[in-house]
Structures are given as C-alpha cells and as structure tokens.
Ligand SMILES: NC(=O)C1=CN([C@@H]2O[C@H](COP(=O)(O)OP(=O)(O)OC[C@H]3O[C@@H](n4cnc5c(N)ncnc54)[C@H](O)[C@@H]3O)[C@@H](O)[C@H]2O)[C@@H](O)CC1
C-alpha cells in the first residue's frame with residue numbers, strides 16, 4: 241500500500257469526488273459512517289457518551305457527521321465546535337443537519353471554553369486533520385491539556401491526532417492531542433509509522449473509504465506500507481519436482497560461550513522458512529548443544545572452544561547469516577575482517593555483533609557485498625550511523641547508507657523499516673509488542689538467510705522475511721499473552737504465516 245504525502249491525499253480526495261460523480265459531502269458521509277461502524281465494534285454505544293470536539297474545516301465536518309450518525313445509532317453525544325467566522329461548506333451543512341435533529345452544538349473559543357469530560361466519556365478529536373499547516377498556537381494549550389489529561393474511557397482521533405503533521409516532523413513540545421487510536425482515511429500517514437509519534441498516536445487503523453484506484457496508482461512515492469498483497473506477489477510457488485537442492489544451503493555463523501542459543505534459533509528459523517539444508521558454524525563449546533537441540537542442522541566448529549577465530553569457506557552455500565551471538569573477542573573481530581575481504585561478492589545477512597564490528601570499524605563497510613542485508617535494532621543503528629534528531633532525519637541517514645553501500649537495511653521496531661538501495665522504504669504492518677523479547681532478532685536473521693538460500697533476491701528476501709516474521713508473531717497471540725511470547729514460538733508459527741498469505745487451510 242502506498243503512503244501518500246499531504247498534497248497527494250488532497251488530490252486523491254478531489255479526484256475521487258470527480259471520478260465517482262459524488263459530492264464532497266457524500267465522501268465525508270462515507271468516511272464518517274465507516275468510522276461509526278468501527279466504533280460500534282470498539283465500544284458498546286449505550287454504555288458511554290461521546291464527547292466530540294470539532295474544528296472549522298473538514299476534519300471538524302467528519303466529527304459533526306460522526307456525532308449525527310452515533311446519535312442515530314442510539315449513543316449519547318455531546319458536540320463542541322470551535323467558534324469561527326468561516327467554516328468549510330461540508331462543515332456548515334453538517335452543523336445544519338445536527339440543528340435539524342435537535343442535537344445541540346456548543347461553540348467554544350480556545351481561550352474561553354466550558355468543555356467538560358467525565359470519566360465514562362469517549363473523546364473524539366476532530367479539530368485538525370490533513371489541513372494542519374502550522375503548529376497549534378499556545379492559546380489552545382488549556383483545551384489540549386484538559387483533553388489529554390482528563391480521566392476518560394478512550395481517546396480517538398479522526399484522520400490524524402490534532403496538531404501532528406502527517407509527513408514532516410512534529411516538534412516534541414508541540415500542542416498535540418494524545419490518541420489511543422487514530423482512524424486514518426485511505427492509507428497510513430508517514431508520521432503514524434515512526435516510533436517518535438507513539439507519544440501522540442498509540443495505535444492506528446486505516447479506514448478504507450474507496451478512494452479512486454486509478455489516481456492512487458498514478459502517484460509516485462518512495463514510502464510503502466508492507467501488506468499481504470505485496471508479499472503474496474513476491475512468494476514463489478514450488479512445483480512437485482522440487483528437491484532439497486533447489487531450496488538452497490544456508491550457513492549460519494555465530495555463537496560464543498553462553499550465546500549458542502542464538503545460533504540454534506537462527507538455524508531452526510532458516511530450516512523452518514524452507515531452506516533445504518542448514519549448516520551452523522560455531523565455536524567448539526556449541527557443538528553438543530546445537531546437535532542435541534536441532535537434529536536437522538549440520539554443524540561445523542572453529543578450533544577455538546569459546547569464540548570464533550577462523551571463519552569458514554563459503555563456496556558450498558547459497559546464503560550466509562552472520563553475527564548472532566558472535567561476541568567481539570579481538571580474534572573474532574580480526575577473523576571477521578579477513579572473512580569480509582574474502583567474500584566481497586557474497587551477499588550476506590549481518591546481525592548483532594557483525595553490525596557492531598562494522599560500526600566500530602567503518603573502513604570495513606566498503607567490503608560489504610552488494611545486496612547484503614543488515615538488520616540493526618535502534619541501538620546498533622545508532623552505533624552504525626551516529627545519532628539523529630528526529631525519525632525523519634534517521635530515515636534520510638539510512639537512505640544515504642543503503643545507496644552508498646548498495647545494501648538493504650532493516651531498521652527493527654514496531655513498524656520495522658526496510659530501506660532499499662533506491663531509497664524506497666517499506667514499513668512493516670505485522671508484529672506486536674510481545675515480540676520485543678530475547679532471540680526474536682536471531683529468528684529474523686535465520687528467516688532472511690533461509691529465504692536468500694531459496695533464491696529470492698535481497699530486496700524480496702527482506703520484504704517477505706520481515707512480514708512473515710511479524711505475522712508469525714501475531715499468530716502466537718492466538719494462544720499466548722504478548723508478555724509470554726518466546727522467540728521459538730515465532731518459528732513454530734511460520735507455517736501458519738505462510739498458509740495465511742497463500743490462503744491455504
Ligand atoms: N477532502 C475530502 O473530501 C475529505 C476530507 N476529509 C477530512 O478532511 C480533513 C482535511 O480537512 P481540511 O482540509 O478542511 O483541514 P482541517 O480540517 O484538517 O483543518 C482546518 C483548517 O485549519 C486551518 N489550520 C491549519 N493549521 C492551523 C493551526 N495551526 N491553527 C489554526 N488553524 C489551522 C487550515 O486553514 C485548515 O484548512 C481530513 O483530515 C479528513 O478528516 C474526510 O472527510 C474525507 C474526505
């Protein structure tokens with residue numbers, strides 16, 4: 241799914257109105273009724289009352305229409321409207337419709353208001369949406385403080401949390417509504433996908449309002465929301481003549497004393513995603529552990545007992561994943577550098593200490609084979625790139641890195657960002673907070689290595705792998721609370737993830 245800029249969203253709304261021969265009022269009505277349908281699932285309408293705070297524009301128009309439709313559905317609503325000289329035509333029309341139905345609209349000024357929030361209320365924020373052009377003025381502070389701190393049942397924003405920009409950074413000290421849930425129209429807005437926005441948008445749901453497909457497909461973008469449709473297109477379907485040779489041989493290099501489990505997880509994940517064969521290369525201390533943990537994995541050991549000094553030959557393998565549990569012993573670091581220089585044509589998956597070693601000696605980066613995949617978590621990324629002042633700046637830094645080294649970077653997080661050498665970014669849509677636990681990164685490394693081994697190119701590997709990893713994590717939630725997820729649970733649900741994408745029972 242494409243992520244659109246503000247001007248594209250505005251043009252798309254306009255083209256939808258033109259091409260579908262509908263009025264802008266009708267489109268607003270469509271948007272409002274979709275939100276009300278979703279609200280009926282989220283809340284028992286009769287148990288709470290909805291306090292709807294509306295602005296002067298079409299975001300406020302949405303709020304007014306939602307108020308009317310909620311009232312018609314039997315809910316108790318209280319409507320506040322920003323007092324203004326001018327409203328958009330659809331906003332005005334919705335005000336009249338509320339008047340006609342005897343639903344009172346209480347007008348307020350930011351500096352003088354009598355908004356009351358009770359503990360059973362659900363706040364709906366429809367003050368500013370995609371029309372926000374500048375930071376909200378300080379005269380609004382007391383209104384937002386009240387809305388953000390009052391005890392209530394739920395805080396919902398329409399389209400965007402008011403005060404938050406959709407595709408540029410919003411300053412940390414800005415006046416912004418703090419939403420538990422944002423119902424955003426058409427496609428996710430870029431800012432909703434970035435970690436720094438979590439303070440204002442805990443979660444979001446994309447509300448499909450049947451915007452014009454033809455216009456949508458004509459838009460150019462560098463940013464995508466990685467969904468099932470994209471991944472389904474990329475997956476190969478093997479024939480009955482397949483044999484283990486064509487599914488490739490993966491090599492997982494890693495492990496040090498006390499961190500052999502990381503190699504076990506990555507190796508098992510590589511097998512489970514479909515690599516035909518998997519060999520693990522680790523220090524001697526890991527041999528018995530690995531052999532007794534996973535029967536299907538072959539094992540090669542270094543001469544050292546507790547860490548890796550000499551790295552293996554790679555000719556027999558279609559894919560290599562390196563770094564899980566590796567440690568940073570001085571001999572390991574030296575061996576790793578020599579290994580990189582010997583393998584400048586072999587695209588690999590780099591994780592954990594492999595990334596830390598690259599970060600501590602930038603001169604090694606020029607030896608990365610084109611198409612390599614790096615999977616840093618935020619701390620590792622910071623070591624690799626230095627700091628940044630906002631997530632928007634971070635994106636630009638990562639794009640510079642992927643272009644310069646011709647590699648793919650997966651920035652791990654709630655919506656992991658897959659950054660391609662072209663500068664295209666895919667934000668993952670699967671996964672949950674329970675996956676922020678030990679070993680899930682090792683599992684991802686194994687998945688990516690196993691996909692590379694099957695002949696997927698690096699870009700497709702990263703897209704398929706990150707999506708399946710998150711989806712498998714979502715399947716774990718069917719029988720576990722997020723707190724209880726183990727990395728190995730994710731491996732056990734990879735099959736369900738595959739089946740879901742391929743629509744198999
Ligand atoms: N255009 C359409 O057909 C549709 C629009 N929809 C809604 O319309 C919204 C956009 O509506 P609008 O373009 O009217 O804009 P908004 O309702 O988001 O904002 C209202 C107005 O506030 C003013 N403004 C901007 N920044 C301000 C600030 N810091 N302080 C005070 N005033 C400020 C601007 O003049 C802007 O036009 C979307 O977010 C969505 O909720 C939906 O109804 C779907 C259809």
Ligand SMILES: [K+]
Nearest residue numbers: 365368400402
């Ligand atoms: K809003």
